[in-house]
Amino acid sequence: MNSRLLLASLITWLSGCERPGGPHAVQPVAHDSLAWTQSAFNTNCRGCHSQGAEGAALPLMNANYWAVATDAVVIEAIAHGQGRSMPAYLADEGGPFTSAQIVSLVQGMRSLWGAKDGATGGESVAISPRVIAGDAGAGAAVFSQACAGCHGPQGSAGSVIDPLYLRLISNQGLWSATVYGRSELGMPAWNQAMPNRPTGLTAQEVADVVGWISAQRPKQQRVSDAP
């Protein structure tokens, strides 16, 4: 055994800078990287907004969603929360993110899960129900044609007009459910085929249906748009 070689390698090893247990400079992960987006999403969002049939709330790993939702709408929802169950994530409101991080997160999610060509094409329907006025009477007709096939006739148990359900969901939530659907759970998006509607609904029909469902809220709830 060449003991000098052994000694030389031992000295090299002991004096080397890259010792496994030695101090490492901590590399902060830049919040504009997709790796950061994925990890921030996994920690903070995935519990509810997952993919496919997983997750209780609207899936965000979903090109359908990113085609309709504008950055401004998503940023608003993340920063200030929405409805009754989506908390505010802005640091000023007790959340974990700065406003710059929220912008990065939304842009990162769009490049991860949005259409690859960046196509949106859903602006026609991307109008807040607070602005577009739905006709509840017309909505009732649309509902019995296009929705009742799966959701059952008006007022049936477990339906979308269950008063308890309506106490938990905002008009925005009703509108999101109608527009984005949950195709993996059997509910088509607004522009996909549904009973008696091979090409889906028009933007006005979406507003009408949401208007009609909202009108079924228990009386004391109707004054507030978004409980």
Next chain:
Amino acid sequence: MNFLKGSLAWIEERTGAMAFVAPLMFHHVPRNAKWWYVFGSATLMFFTIQIVTGVCLATVYAPSAAQAWQSLNYIDTEVPMGWMLRALHGWSSNAMVVMMAIHMLQVFLHASYKYPRELNWITGVFLLLTTLALAFTGQVMRWDQDAYWGLGIGAAIADRIPVFGDQARALLLGGPIIGGETLNRFFALHVFVLPGAAIALVGLHMVLIIKNGISEMPKPGAVVVPSTYRKEFEERMHKDGVPFVPDAAQRDMVFCGVCLIGLVALAAFYGPFGPGGIPDPTLINTNPRPDYPFMWLFGAVSLLPPASETAIMLIAPAIVVLVLVAVPFLSNSGERAPSKRPAMVLLALVTVTAIAALTWEGTTSPWSPVMDGWSSLPTPSEFTKGRTPLEMQGAVVFQFAQCRNCHSLDGRGGKRGPALDDIATRLSYDQLVRQVQQGGGNMPAYGKNLDSAQTAAVVGFLSTLHPFNEPDAMTPGAQLPLPSGAATIR
């Protein structure tokens, strides 16, 4: 060479040092004392390393609450090889506790504590306590979140002492709360009081070893009879023993060398322990853990029934110490061979298994909630398919109310509460409402956090959680028809 011999003779003539050391080096030890007898020496080696590295660390470490944490980072990143120094001190500390435990186990299994070595054992017990105290105070020296909360638990235990609780806590912390003086107090213990006590006890331990000799390997039938043992032992050693140097000492040196290589490798590859997060009590998003020598204790304390905590925390340690001290008095004569003492072997096995199991429980701590479960673990698809809109809202409430932090679905989520995959086969709708609203069995009440619609939604969701071929749980009598005219309220 002649000069060296001359100098030694000059010193010897004036001090008699060799006359003192020679009997220590060349005293006779049993011929059959083979590799079983190296663990004590290895423990002593680790203690020596602790003193050397500890003195070096004390030259840089700032024992002040404001600067301790920064000074550790300074040692890690700025002082050349400072990280290695800390790594050696930390790993050697753990190794010392482990080696001491192995040494103690060997002495117990071979019943070496019997006549005339009772005091060898008792000084050993106090060395164990001193070493554990050094390990605990050393953890405090890191002055990070683990140190802070470890101190908090120590203070809370002291606080439980009846009548003198306040005084005991003040004595421990140097005031009513953990403050700047707490660190100085523990620093004084860690570098003056406890090492001094340990050195004195090691000296005493060694004097007793020289005085009483090293015990022979136990043989079935070779019983210890106190009235004749010493004379016979000394005769056997005189006739059949071998000198400690070089016979037994060389085995000690080989084993210590292997331990040293292992220690340096661990320190080089795994680096120093901590410091973890800054010791700021307002940062509650922390997961403090004690160091390994106390992990079993952490596991045991966490698993205690709440009502028994005070009694067990205060009385159990005293009983353990008393029993350890009493061991040589309970039986100091008779058989030493493990084959003739099956109950003692079983006791040792049970103790080792219990400590190993509790260490595992403490390390994994399944009782801790998964704090980001609610926001990171999606509802599995088998639990979202075919649900009504209200039940889907219930699944959202289930996440939002952070039920998932303590309850698992499909094996993912907290383990503090029961898994809920088939909860509907165990609790009926009404029982679920009661459990959610009023809590109970360690579960908080959610009646004030959830309104009636949220409760109805989440219970609606939970009511769907059962395997398709099993019936729902039913409240006794609930299937009877309601009296006519009774209002049905959902």
